[in-house]
Amino acid sequence: MFATFMIDQLDALTLARIQFAFVVSFHIVFPAFSIGLASWLAVLEFRWLKTGKPIYAEVYKHWVKIFAVVFGLGVVSGVVMSYQFGTNWAVFSDKAGNVIGPLLAYEVLTAFFLEASFLGIMLFGWGRVSKRMHFTATAIVAIGTLISATWILSANSFMQTPQGFMVGADGLLYPTNWLEIIFNPSFPYRFAHMVTAAFLTTAFVIGGIGAYYIQSKKHAEHRQHGRVMLGMAMIMAIFVAPAQVLIGDEHGLNTLEHQPAKVAAMEGIWEDERGAALRLFAIPDQENQTNKYEVKIPYVTGLILTHSLDGEVKGLKNWAPEDQPHVIIVFWAFRIMVAIGMLMVLVGLFSAYKYFKKQQFNTDSVWFHRAWMMMTPLGFIALLSGWFVTETGRQPWTVYGVIRTAESMSPLAAQQVATTLIGFIVLYIFVFGAGSFYILRLIAQGPKPYTDPAEDNFYEHSVTESQGRALSGDSNPAKGTEEGLDEPANDVDDGGLR
Numbered sequence: 001m002f003a004t005f006m007i008d009q010l011d012a013l014t015l016a017r018i019q020f021a022f023v024v025s026f027h028i029v030f031p032a033f034s035i036g037l038a039s040w041l042a043v044l045e046f047r048w049l050k051t052g053k054p055i056y057a058e059v060y061k062h063w064v065k066i067f068a069v070v071f072g073l074g075v076v077s078g079v080v081m082s083y084q085f086g087t088n089w090a091v092f093s094d095k096a097g098n099v100i101g102p103l104l105a106y107e108v109l110t111a112f113f114l115e116a117s118f119l120g121i122m123l124f125g126w127g128r129v130s131k132r133m134h135f136t137a138t139a140i141v142a143i144g145t146l147i148s149a150t151w152i153l154s155a156n157s158f159m160q161t162p163q164g165f166m167v168g169a170d171g172l173l174y175p176t177n178w179l180e181i182i183f184n185p186s187f188p189y190r191f192a193h194m195v196t197a198a199f200l201t202t203a204f205v206i207g208g209i210g211a212y213y214i215q216s217k218k219h220a221e222h223r224q225h226g227r228v229m230l231g232m233a234m235i236m237a238i239f240v241a242p243a244q245v246l247i248g249d250e251h252g253l254n255t256l257e258h259q260p261a262k263v264a265a266m267e268g269i270w271e272d273e274r275g276a277a278l279r280l281f282a283i284p285d286q287e288n289q290t291n292k293y294e295v296k297i298p299y300v301t302g303l304i305l306t307h308s309l310d311g312e313v314k315g316l317k318n319w320a321p322e323d324q325p326h327v328i329i330v331f332w333a334f335r336i337m338v339a340i341g342m343l344m345v346l347v348g349l350f351s352a353y354k355y356f357k358k359q360q361f362n363t364d365s366v367w368f369h370r371a372w373m374m375m376t377p378l379g380f381i382a383l384l385s386g387w388f389v390t391e392t393g394r395q396p397w398t399v400y401g402v403i404r405t406a407e408s409m410s411p412l413a414a415q416q417v418a419t420t421l422i423g424f425i426v427l428y429i430f431v432f433g434a435g436s437f438y439i440l441r442l443i444a445q446g447p448k449p450y451t452d453p454a455e456d457n458f459y460e461h462s463v464t465e466s467q468g469r470a471l472s473g474d475s476n477p478a479k480g481t482e483e484g485l486d487e488p489a490n491d492v493d494d495g496g497l498r
Contacts, residue, residue, distance in 0.1 A: 013409055015417040016088040019424065021391070023080050026428055028387055029380055030074030035149055035195065036202025037067045038142035040232070045135045054449075059228050061126065062447035063206075066439050068123050071115075073435045080424070088417065092398050092408035099165055099173050099181060100155050107151035115144035146195065153194055157187040159399050160390070161258045167402070185258055189251040190390075196244045197386065199236060200344060201379030207233025208376030209443055211369035214361060222446040227361045230372065234360065237348035244341060249304065256305055256313075259400060261323070262393035264316045265330040267301050268294075276302035276313040284327040289317060325395045333388035340382035347371055 010018070041060055048056035082104075085093045093100075121129060121137035129137075164180025165173045175181055210229025213222040256263045264270075268279045270289050278300035282291040302311045316324050354360040354368050394400055398408045 010414065010418075012412050012414040012417050013406060015414055015421060016409055016412070017405070019088065019417060019421045020084060021388075022421070022428075023077065023084060023424060024387070024391070025384055026432060027074065027077035027081055028383065030070050030077060031145070031148070031152075032194070032198040032383055033202055033205070033380075034067060034071045034074055035145045035198040036200075037063065037070060038138070038145045039199065040202060040206065041067060042135070042139045042142040043232070045138050049131060049135055055224055055228055058447045058449060059225050062225070062442070064123065065442055069435050069439055069442075071119070073432060076431065077428075087420070088410055088412065089398075089408050090410040092403060095171060095403055095408070096159075096173050096399055099158060099175050102175075103151055103155040103158070103182070107148055107155075111144050111148035111151065114147065115141050118144070149195055149198075150191065153191045154182045154184070154187055156390075157184050157190045160184075160190070160394055161186040162399050162402055173399070173402070186251075186254055189247070189254045192247050193244070193251045193386075196240060196247055197379075197383055200240055200244060201383055203233040203236035203240070204344065204347075204372070204375045204379045205377075207237065208373045211372035213446065214363060215366065215369045215373075219446050223363075225447045230360065230369075233372075234348075234351040234355065237344060238352050238355075239348075241341070241344040241348045245345060248338075248341065252305065259393065260314050261316065261319050262325060262330065262389075263305065264314055264318075265325045265327045265393055266334040266389060267305075267313065268327065268331045269301070269313055269315045270317050271315040272312060272318070273315060274302065274310050274312045275299045276305070276311075278304075279331075282331070284331050286321070286324070286327050289321070323396060325393045330389055330393045333385040333392070337382045337385035337389065340378045340385070343375065343378065344382075347375055 041064055044056050044060045044063070047053075048060060118137040118140045121134065122141050125134050125137060158181055161184045163184050164175060164177035166176050168174050206229045210226040210231075210233060213219045213226030214230065216222075219226070252263065265284075267276065268282045268284050268291050269276055270291070275298060277296035277298045279291065279294055279296045281293065281295040283293050284291050299309050302313055303309055305311065305313055316327065350368060350371060351360065354365060359365050360368070396405050397403065398405050
């Protein structure tokens with residue numbers, strides 16, 4: 001019945017866009033979370049090596065399990081993203097492949113291979129390699145996630161602000177300057193905004209869970225772990241949340257310069273407006289090119305965007321209706337993102353107050369800890385809202401001003417797209433539901449104390465003489481044992497492994 005409704009009411013293009021939105025919404029959560037977790041784990045392990053306090057190692061070993069699940073889910077959902085480019089958006093892949101293809105290939109070659117090479121050491125090397133080697137592996141994985149973000153955001157930013165290419169006679173895009181393509185006008189702002197969002201999202205998840213451990217009677221033995229989590233997250237909330245507001249402001253100014261229609265949709269402005277007002281609430285009516293039930297504050301938007309009380313902001317009517325983005329989605333997604341960002345700043349201020357009062361870890365600070373627990377999922381919502389603004393605001397273009405979305409789709413029937421969409425929905429509910437359930441189960445269990453201090457010592461690899469005889473095919477290895485030779489050879493330079 002659901003499939004019949006989709007086929008009857010929606011065309012293939014709309015279904016393909018819904019499918020892409022569904023898949024990318026699942027995907028973006030996991031890479032962003034893994035970016036923040038990897039960097040945090042590197043800091044945790046550094047603190048353990050620096051102080052020798054087991055509490056840091058216990059928290060690390062707890063969260064590295066969660067990181068492994070998050071990383072795996074990100075890889076799985078990323079494969080589906082690549083699959084979609086070849087099925088639903090083959091025309092776009094053909095036209096823009098000369099530019100987008102190498103950028104994605106660079107991500108695999110420079111980041112994914114790097115992460116995959118050291119991820120095994122990070123996840124399974126504890127006690128099997130030296131402490132410094134294990135920390136190096138963790139740091140390299142963290143760096144790899146940032147390199148991956150660099151290439152992915154460069155490709156996405158090119159689609160937003162394309163440059164450094166030419167359109168050939170065959171309609172294909174050909175690169176003319178790779179530096180201009182990679183470092184396109186919106187890339188620095190988009191990269192800084194996205195990575196900071198990943199760090200903040202992760203910090204509020206960790207801080208919220210830390211606050212839960214402090215308050216929960218079931219987790220009395222985990223209160224010290226909760227203090228570590230909440231304390232480190234508070235640093236991000238106090239210092240990074242306000243910085244994100246400034247980064248977002250710069251990103252907005254860059255978007256106003258290169259994608260003014262997107263900004264007009266974000267602000268719900270239809271007519272050119274001097275001293276543009278901030279619409280706190282409105283219901284954009286795209287059919288009639290107006291807003292309903294506006295609640296606005298004069299001059300605020302103009303002041304933010306132009307840094308002037310009488311600065312002019314272009315309205316959406318400067319673009320034909322078919323060239324305008326879907327305003328209501330952009331308008332409200334932007335407000336959700338900004339509102340959550342302001343909540344993060346407020347929680348940061350609350351955290352600074354509690355820190356100076358020395359009450360941040362007191363079990364009596366119930367409302368403070370509840371505020372952190374409430375914020376746990378909101379970073380993900382802000383992250384998704386920001387992507388809705390970015391991607392929906394770019395419409396009706398896949399490459400802004402160059403390739404239209406309607407021209408990018410493969411020649412598919414609505415029934416074909418609907419079938420794969422339903423398949424993805426069912427599969428994602430099962431796979432990501434299981435992954436999320438396992439993560440929640442790990443959180444409910446809490447960090448475990450060391451049961452064997454020897455875990456900190458990496459394995460010795462010296463070969464005994466009897467083992468050497470056996471490996472060399474000696475038919476009488478017992479002789480060496482009888483003579484007491486079953487000891488590491490003294491004349492073998494083992495590089496200090498013994």
